[in-house]
Amino acid sequence: MAKISLIVNGNPVNANIDPRTLLVQFLRENLRLTGTHVGCDTSQCGACVVHLDGKAVKSCTTLAVMADGHEVKTIEGLAADGGPLHPMQEAFREHHGLQCGFCTPGMIMTAVDIVRRKGNELDDHTIREELEGNICRCTGYHNIVKAIAAGARAMRGGASASQAAE
Amino acid sequence: MYAFTFHRPQTVRQAAGLLTKNADAKLLAGGQSLLPTMKLRLASPPQILDMTLVEGLSGIELSGRALTIGAMTRHYEVNASPVVQQAIPVLAKLAGLIGDPAVRHRGTLGGSVANNDPNADYPAACLGLGATIITNKRRIKADDYFTGMFSTALEPGEIITKISFPIPKKAAYQKFRNQASRFALVGVFVAKRGSDIRVAVTGAGSNGVFRVTSFEEALKKRFSPKSLEGLTIPADGMNSDIHGSAEYRAHLVGVLARRAVAEAIGKPAA
The missing domain is CATH 3.30.390.50 (CO dehydrogenase flavoprotein, C-terminal domain)
Known part of the structure; x- marks a missing residue:
């Protein structure tokens, strides 16, 4: 067993786990944060993307022990419970950037990471290139790309994505 | 994934000691190749040595006519580094072609070169640039280092610490x-x-x-x-x-x- 302490969505977490526990397993099964999904379990699909020290990583290809002493943010940590959605979440709602919704948490966590690295003005080509590690089997990506562009702009001003879309 | 015992060495010397004592142990750098292999049960190392806490294995340094990059330097760091972009732009570009953004946030130069996957990008850069692989024991020319599929000149207890790339014209x-x-x-x-x-x-x-x-x-x-x-x-x-x-x-x-x-x-x- 291995002792780990980390910050998850702003809260300190301590646990004693089998070292082979994947980060995604730890989040879903130990912490019951089931917003992070397991799609392919082979680091192809991106449904499991979370932020580790602010950077997008695939939590199905990271051991929970590798997050020891670090900070993890999941889709549940983007907006406060009961509060307004994060601008990127709002943009996905507004532009219907989903159908079944399974890939959406990973898409949104990746989208926020794209904005961190590439800024608030994103063209379609950049967004599509940057989404190479996130797979959606429903939408054909069109609305996802629109949602990310709008969400990126909305993250700048703090304005809601629906306003940015108008 | 089969169970393993987990170690977190603090220094290269400690890691090398553990590696020498446990011949089947594996070093864990970014984990982007090793963990999928273990999940498929193609590898089942009894010991994992996580290199995260070992200091001095990360970083990019330009000196004279060579660019030296620490083994634990992640792909996104090489891709985004102004020093690499200026000195050897093709190396920055190559790092940005590996996997996807999330994989590049974790994967490391040393991990890729130690693994020597026959389809990986960094081995081509090392051999193409005539790099020198620097370990805790010696310096190995890229020409002598890659010895076959998933096979390298690394000996038991030998750990890549950095790689030096001569700057091409x-x-x-x-x-x-x-x-x-x-x-x-x-x-x-x-x-x-x-x-x-x-x-x-x-x-x-x-x-x-x-x-x-x-x-x-x-x-x-x-x-x-x-x-x-x-x-x-x-x-x-x-x-x-x-x-x-x-x-x-x-x-x-x-x-x-x-x-x-x-x-x-x-x-x-x-």
Whole structure:
């Protein structure tokens, strides 16, 4: 067993786990944060993307022990419970950037990471290139790309994505 | 994934000691190759040595005519580094072609080079640039380092600490991606540094990364894609699988080598 302490969505977490526990397993099964999904379990699909020290990583290809002493943010940590959605979440709602919704948490966590690295003005080509590690089997990506562009702009001003879309 | 005991060495010396004592132990760097392999139960190391806490293995340093990059430096750091972009732009570009953004946030230079996956990008850069692999024990020339598929000159208890890349005059990398895995179906790295001309190929050979001496000789006469016209390499010794036959891969080596030379001299094909 291995002792780990980390910050998850702003809260300190301590646990004693089998070292082979994947980060995604730890989040879903130990912490019951089931917003992070397991799609392919082979680091192809991106449904499991979370932020580790602010950077997008695939939590199905990271051991929970590798997050020891670090900070993890999941889709549940983007907006406060009961509060307004994060601008990127709002943009996905507004532009219907989903159908079944399974890939959406990973898409949104990746989208926020794209904005961190590439800024608030994103063209379609950049967004599509940057989404190479996130797979959606429903939408054909069109609305996802629109949602990310709008969400990126909305993250700048703090304005809601629906306003940015108008 | 099978169970393992987990160690977090604090120094290279500690890690080397553990590695020498436990012959089947594996070093864990970014985990982007090792963890998938363990999940598929293709590997089941009884001990994992996590290198995260070992200091001094990360960083990028330009000194004289070489760029030295720490083994634990992650792909996104190489890709985004102004120092790399200025000194060896092709290396920054190559790092940005590995996997996807999330994979690049974790994967490391040392991990890739120690693993020597026959479809990986960094081995082509090391061999193409004539890099030196620096370990806790010695310095190994890239020409002597890559010894076959998933096989290297590393000895038991030997750990890569950094890699030194001589700065080329001209260089380019052309990668033909497997659309699903993002690995190189074939990748060709060409570099010219004085009279030293290198053509290194990844993805194609069934023994991993290799140099194409016939192309190098032709390019020594004139460093131009024209010098490679009509030149081919035999399909013998090429990988053949569901993604491409040996003949197809051999063909791609020629095509990508010509494109890489064109890019290196600033005249990329339209």
